[in-house]
Amino acid sequence: MFSPLAHDDPESLGAHQLIARLGSGGMGTVYLGRSDTGRVVALKTMHARIAADPVFRTRFRLETDAARVIGGEHGARVFDADIVHETPWLATEYLIGPPLDDAVRLNGPLPERAVRALGARLCAALAQLHDSDVVHRDLKPSNIIVTADGPKVIDFGIARALGDDHLTRVGAAAGTPAFMSPEQAAGGEHSPAGDVFALAGVLVHAATGRGPFGMGQAADLLYRVRYAEPDLTGVPAGLFSVLLPCFAKDPLHRPTTGQLRSYLDGHEGEFVDCLPEPVLVDIARRASDVWRVEPRRLPPQAGHGMARTAAVGERERMSRRRLLMLGGGTAFGVAAAGTGAWAWLSGRGAGTPARPGPTSPAQREPTWDLLWQASSDYHDPLVPPAPLLLDRLLIVGQTELKGLSPTSGKALWPQYAEVSFQHRTATDGTLIHTLVRGHEDAASLTVCRVDPADGSVGEPLIELKDLNGELYGTQLLCATDAELYAVAGRGSQPTDSDSFRKGQTWYLLAFDLRARKKLWDVPLPARPEGSQRLHFLSAQVSGGRLVLVQQAADGATQLVVRDTGIGRLLWSRTLDSAQPTFSRARLAVDDRHVYPSAGGLLALGLDDGKVAWHYDKGPAGAAYSPPAVKDGVVYAVEAGRGVVAVDAGSGEPHWTEKGGDATAADLLAPPVVGLAYVYRNASSRLAAVDLADGGTTRPFKAAAAAHYFAHPASRRLIALGENYTAGYPLL
Structure with missing residues (x-):
């Protein structure tokens, strides 16, 4: 933000x-x-x-x-x-509040009462503009801020006086295709009736979570706006007859803002009383956050000034200040990916690990070293990320999961815990869920909760008797505090088979944990006899969007984004890359963009898949590792240059790694973002790069062949190697 x-x-x-x-x-x-x-x-x-x-x-x-x-x-x-x-x-x-599209993502479709109140107030806003002979021309959900006082219209970058069209001809943007009026899409005059058309589209989005003319390429949207009827599926019956006339292709047949306001009858008292609780909570959070933000300025990029240097005592003091600043927040973010979840917790954690002091004036840098190591069953390839990370618990293993203390490596679960099969278990960072094989009825699919204290499996939360939980290829993809996403199928599975079998049918499913029921399912392609390729390699949820890396039977990978509400496909993109399959699965996601591990370093719009920016500051054809994103910055390893940090919103560079040997940088795994440093693998070492300016410290004494994961709550950098798990200091 x-x-x-x-x-x-x-x-x-x-x-x-x-x-x-x-x-x-x-x-x-x-x-x-x-x-x-x-x-x-x-x-x-x-x-x-x-x-x-x-x-x-x-x-x-x-x-x-x-x-x-x-x-x-x-x-x-x-x-x-x-x-x-x-x-x-x-x-x-x-303005204190989320844009309307974010509000819908937070809550799902708004209740009819809220949509009516929203529409009535937006009619009043447009009428005020039109009375001054101004038309907005780009009314859309992202240009409406939902505050406790009512909706606020923003971004008048292409608003203009009625009849003044000379600016349009210089090539400036003329609107957003999904919410344009037919006359605007045809390049004609956009009158107040055009704003009414756009407003109706905004209200459909508020009531259903999608626009009236779908999604897709601009040309397809412009065609549907001009010639197709709007899709009003899901619009409440009381609003259907009110909104339908607003979509008349002839602007003369649309109601005025005054007429539409009277039809909506949105005078229900205070606007805040109409808002659902998740939106009110977000408004309160934003009101608090804006007073806590303090000025912070990034240093010049490499080549724009002298690189910052500091004695080790100063560096350690600066690191502690950063840690305290990070610890002042209360936000808890969960980035669920692959078959588990990854908890990023701002906090002071368990204290700074003890380290040997300097041995001489010439050796005054911190001594990085192993803090603990434990055995675990792990071998490549693995659906990423391998561990499940909770605040005080680290879960590792493939055939038999093991619960460890991330601080000490101590085993917290009995040696033979009930939970097994990594791709059948997921966490939202607080609770753990698993798909149980053969719980009372071997032919059913059963979701149970796992006790984090000892790994024991509780009573069934959800049971679907028409699905076979014994099938190879059953996956629990990811979890939030309210939903689970899974892959399950119907058919038989021979006891001696560890692959897909002919005749099985497969589905992507969503479960409502609070209502304890299935929300929706989507059919998946059948797998050929004997195939062992899982349907999905990673999954995570952000802003009402389920982001998946789907694997075809031939091994091709595709980035797929679906609506979490009904499972509808929003967009997809082929992940063409020279990277190995499991590297392509390690994409990054925030509340605006998806950052794929294919096609260079770029950002795709979370809602529409359009390229928001493409980083082109490196050498032509430069290769990049999978990306990582944190606090509005995207990090990736560039071949030959090391870690690069770019702005998540614009793609503009913050810094490029300096002072380290990046000739052997590992491009197969994403960099790991810690509290004050970002870590990257190299051929024989692990490098720590300062988050503030890209300066490189001396390397960790750590195995380069391991996979690394950050656990901020315990200030540990977790290493997963061949049959072992280890912990290092995380700074």
């Missing part, structure tokens, strides 16, 4: 000190700022490279004027602006 300032970002604009970056795009950058009086603002600036263009300056002026027209009731209040500055800027109220 908040990213550090770049080294060349201004200190202030007008009377506002810059605190953090909120986002950056092709036109400019948006900052979080504070005034001398303590007021929090959003500051939008224009990139210097386009500020000299009079067309873009005119567009910025129009955006500022439109923001003033909409005012504070239906938008963000304008506090200050300087459109004649060398780089024009606009300071507005910082």
